[in-house]
Amino acid sequence: MADGVVSVFVEKLVNALADQGRVIFEFQEQFERMKTQLQFMQSFLKDADRRKRKNETLCKVMDGLRELIYDAEDILAECEIRVQLRETEISKGGWSMPFSPSELPFRSRTGNRLEEINKRIGQIKEDMRSFLMPAINGGQISAPEEEQRWSSPVWDENQIVGLEEDAMKIKGWLFQANDYGLTTIGIVGMGGLGKTTAAQKVYNDRQVEDHFDRRMWVSVSQTFTEEEIMRSMLRNLGDVSMGDSPGELLRKIHQYLLGKSYLIVMDDVWSLENGWWTRLCNGLPKKNGSSIIITTRNEDIARKMGVVEARFHRPKFLTQEQSWSLFCKIAFPANRGECNYTGLEDVGREMVGKCGGLPLAIKAIGGIMRCKRPSLVEWKRIADNFSDELAAENNDSVVGASLQLSYDELPAxxxxxxxxxxxxxxxxxxxxxxxxxxxxxxxxxxxxxxxxxxxxxxxxxxxxxxxxxxxxxxxxxxxxxxxxxxxxxxxxxxxxxxxxxxxxTPEGVPSRRLSLKSSNCVKSRSISKLRALLSTTKTGETNILSSSIAKKFCECQYLRVLDVSRSVFETHLNEVFCLVGSLKHLRYLSLRHTHPIVHFPHSMEKLKNLRILDVSYCHNLRTLPPYITALEKLTILDVSNCGSLKYIPKGLGKLSNLQVLIGFRPSKSSCLDGCRFAELKSMTQLKILGLRITQGEEIGDNEMGTLSHLRQLQFLTIDCIDSYSNDLGMKLDRLSVPQQLHELSLKFFPGELSPTWLNPTSLPHLQYLSISSGNLAHMNSLFWGNERTVWKIESLMLESLSSLEEDWTRVSLAMPSVKLLSISWCPKLRSFPVEDFGFRGGMWRKLGPGFPVEALTD
CATH class of the missing domain: 1.10.10 (Arc Repressor Mutant, subunit A)
Structure with missing residues (x-):
């Protein structure tokens, strides 16, 4: 961690010093000295980060450096805030001297702090030199070699090895289940052996999906409660209601499953304490060939849950060839899982052999090598480090050694x-x-x-x-x-x-980052150093925050991240928001799914450093304050699914740094305080734009070319839900959409004919297309392209288009590059190969060599 913190801080410090107007001049000498020392020390850090685990003294030295870096970063942030305040004062016609007398205490205190930090960093530099003795070239430490990055697609987790026979065996047990009673299957083995992967392969199998009326996946874990397990089951069944007692939850589950065949996967069961399983099992219907799959490391637990010997599956270690195949699929995706480099196979097989057939260890080693140069020297270095980790006292397993090595080899x-x-x-x-x-x-x-x-x-x-x-x-x-x-x-x-x-750090210890799950101990801990507080609730869950906790985290002067999504406050929200306005370093504020927010108080105007504001799904939010247009550093603004929001304030175009704008609703010309469509022109950094348009008059005749000014735009969503304007379809047809779009989503399109610009000539770089709901019946004539011009689309989704009357054969010819396909509720789509795809669930189908296509049909 230390090397990561130092590297990030140095980069930010260099950027700040390059902008002379952003750092108080009198501190420049101290900052320059700090920068020089830290840049010098970067050469030590990668080696030190690994060696400190074996050297307690070096570990303490690095801990001290880390704390100094945090302190220095806080000082820099305070200096930047001071400059902002001064510039604001000057803009209002106030104090115009380089500094005001009121700043003298701050300047004196800050100067002394910087002097002390520089002194301590200098001592640490000498301590590290004595421990590590790096090579010195001409009195200077050579700059660390930058890791060469090899770009490749995200590895497909569906590429699994050695589970085909296992899956067939488990499926056989499921399909042979008696109509009376409950078949219980146990998948048992050590950590990293692939128990969960085997269960997932069966759970997601198309035949299994077709066989059962209901399926539920429950992650039990070590820190579960009986109520959490039942709520998880209900979420799988589409019920996210809150407030029921455990007995009522169980009755609900029984009612949902009564008369149905069902499959439940209880993944990673550690304990049967307090009799939770007995109560749950007794409350489940026992007919219709229903089954339960249990994954656990403890055979006794599986037996107590009703698994008989004939229904135990114990995953085997992968064979040598299976291990090598899995490794190659991860390490060489660009070569379709083939090792085509001279000399690397021997080194690779040596490392894979040390993994002992454990899939998780093999995947970890493969993931390391995937991101390294195909160099024999580099591979041998990794192999040697892997041997060292296996021999280390603190690594008691090959999985632990492989994961530790994965961390060590990460860039800072x-x-x-x-x-x-x-x-x-x-x-x-x-x-x-x-x-x-x-x-x-x-x-x-x-x-x-x-x-x-x-x-x-x-x-x-x-x-x-x-x-x-x-x-x-x-x-x-x-x-x-x-x-x-x-x-x-x-x-x-x-x-x-x-x-x-x-x-x-754990609960009860001062920490810089916390989950709201741990906020019940905020009152008893020192939180002066807190930098991030985040909601980690699951869908359907809510954080209940007391007044004292809300006030406490608003006192964290260095807080950068505050995510209180899915929260209910026991105190009045305005009281909390007034306190949030004092968090001058705050950069990320998420109020997603937080109710009942109606408006923002004036105090939040002080959040000048805010980069990200997320108020999505705040259904009661009526207005955004005009001062939001003055938050110049905003990079991401999400106001999607705010049903009561009347308009976006006029002047939003001033936010020229916006890269993501979701839920933008252009105002009609009659709304004098609202933001018009044309203001988007000045947001030249936009990469992602989500539009919600309900009336034709929200786009003026002179605003049709607005989107063409957005040269960075790659992802565009146009949502016309609740539209009732007869001319909206014609207005959308006249839009000028930027050619460089990569992804386009049309929702509730009001016209029967697709817009004219939806064609492979106007959108030559489009890779992903989604059209869902609405009145679309036919594609315009240009949509089909010609012999020389076809779509480059790789993923296509057509959903809930009940009027779409086109021929699938023609669509597939116009889109020869499609790899992923999702089609649902398109009953008039002619010539669609239903017999290949099936009516329920999903499957993988190849439309070309090596190209899997996920098809969902209804």
């Missing part, structure tokens, strides 16, 4: 991103958007010239997925990950490191 910025997972509860499904926004707000995402912040955040997320440290849970029709999770053994690693690095 990815270490910071990875440690964020320590905040989330066990078996938590994690929003990718929340992660990326958090990383951006805390400065973990590296800033590079020409790269948008959200693009860099996506790269960081992909980097962790490619290294097999993060697993996909839910994907969009385009194959992009929406939610993710981490394996419990990966979580054990990340929690251990995060605790050691003081990134986030």
């Amino acid at each position: 910025h990815l270490k910071s991103c990875f440690l964020c997972f320590a905040v989330y509860p066990e078996d938590c499904t994690i929003s990718k958007d929340q992660l990326i926004r958090w990383w951006f707000a805390e400065g973990f995402v590296p800033e590079r010239n020409g790269r948008l912040a959200i693009e860099s955040g996506e790269d960081c997320f992909t980097g962790l997925v490619n290294r097999c440290l993060v697993e996909a849970v839910d994907k969009s029709y385009s194959g992009k990950i929406n939610t993710c999770k981490i394996h419990d053994l990966v979580r054990d690693l990340v929690i251990r490191i995060a605790k050691k690095e003081a990134f986030c």
Whole structure:
């Protein structure tokens, strides 16, 4: 962690010093001295981060450096705030001297703090030199070699090895289940052996899906409660109601399943304490060939849950060839899982052999090598480090050694991103958007010239997925990950490191990052250093925040991230919001699904450093304050699904740094205080835009070319839900849409004929197309292209288009590059190969060599 913090801080410090107007001049000498020392020390850090685990003194030295870096970053942030205040005062005609007398105490205090920090950093530099003795070239430390990055698609988690026979055996047990009684199957084995993967393969099998009326996946984990298990089952059944007693929850489950065949997967069961399983099992219907699959590391638990010997499945270790096949699929995706590099196979097989056939260990090693140069020297270095980790006293398993090596080999910025997972509860499904926004707000995402912040955040997320440290849970029709999770053994690693690095710490210990799940101990802990407080609730759950807790976290002067989504406050929201306005360093504020927000108080105008504001699904929100147009640093604004929102305030076009704008509703010309469609022209950094348009008069005749000014725009959504204007379809047809679009989503399109600009000539780079709901009946003549011009679309979704009367054969000819396909509720779509796809669920179908196509039909 230390190297990540230092690298991020140095980069931000260099950027600040390059902008002479943003740092108080009198501190420039101290900042320059600090920058020089930290840049010098960067050469030590990668080696030190690994060696400190074996050297207690070096560990303490690095801990001291980490705390100094945090202190220095806070000082820099305070200096920037002071400059902002001074510039505001000058703009109002106030004090115009370089500083006001009131700043003297701050200047004296800050100067002394910087002097002390520089002195301590200098001493640490000398201590590290004596421990590590780096090579010195001409009196200077050579700059660390930048890791070469190899771009490749996100690894497909469906690429599994050695489970075909296992899946067939388990499916046989399920299909042979007696109509009377409950068939219980146990998948038992050590951690990392693939128990959950085997259960997932069966659970997602099309034949299994067709066989059962209901399916439920429940992650039991080590820290479950009986009520949480039942609520999870009900969420699987589409019921997210709150407030019922455990007895009522069980009665609901019984009613939902009565007369139905069902499959329940109880994943990762650790304990049967308090008799929870007996009560739950007794409350389940026992007919219609229903079954339960249990995954656990403890055979006794499975037996007590009713598994007989004939229904035990014990996953075997992968054979040598299966292990090598799995490794190659991960390490060489661009070569379709083939090792075509001279000399690398021997080294690779040596590492794979040490994994002992454990899939999780093999995936971890494969993920490391996927992101390295195909160099024999580099591979041998990794192999040697793997041997060292296996021999280390603190690694008691090959899985632990492989995961530790994965962490050690991460670039500095990815270490910071990875440690964020320590905040989330066990078996938590994690929003990718929340992660990326958090990383951006805390400065973990590296800033590079020409790269948008959200693009860099996506790269960081992909980097962790490619290294097999993060697993996909839910994907969009385009194959992009929406939610993710981490394996419990990966979580054990990340929690251990995060605790050691003081990134986030257990309850009762001062911490810089907390989950709202832990907020019940905020009152008893020192939170003066808190930087991030995030909601980690599941869908259907709510945070209940008392007045004292709400006030307490609003006192955290260095807070950068505040996500209180899905929260209910016991105190009046205005009282909380007034306090939030004092968080001068806040960069990310999420009020998603927080009720009942009606409006924002004036105090929040002080959040001048805010980069991200998410108020989506705040159904009672009526207005956004005019001062939002003065929050110049806003990069992401999400106001989607705010049904009561009257308008977006006029002047939003001033936010020229916006990269993401979701839920934008252009105002009619009669709304003098509202933002018109033409204001989008000045938002030249927009990459993602979500429009909600309900009337033709929301787009003026002179505003048709507005979107063509957005040269960075790649993702566009046009949502016409609740539209009632007869001319809206004609207005949308006249829009000028930018050619560089990668993804387009049309929802509730009001016209019967698709817009003229929806054709492969106007949108030559479009890769993902989604059309859902609305009146669409036919595609315009240009949609079909010609012999020389066809669509480059790779993913297509057509959903709930009851009037669409087109021939599927013609669609497939116009889109020869389609790899992912989702079709549902399109009854008039002619010539669709229903016999290949089936009516229920999903399956994979090949439309070309090596191209899997996910097809969903109804």
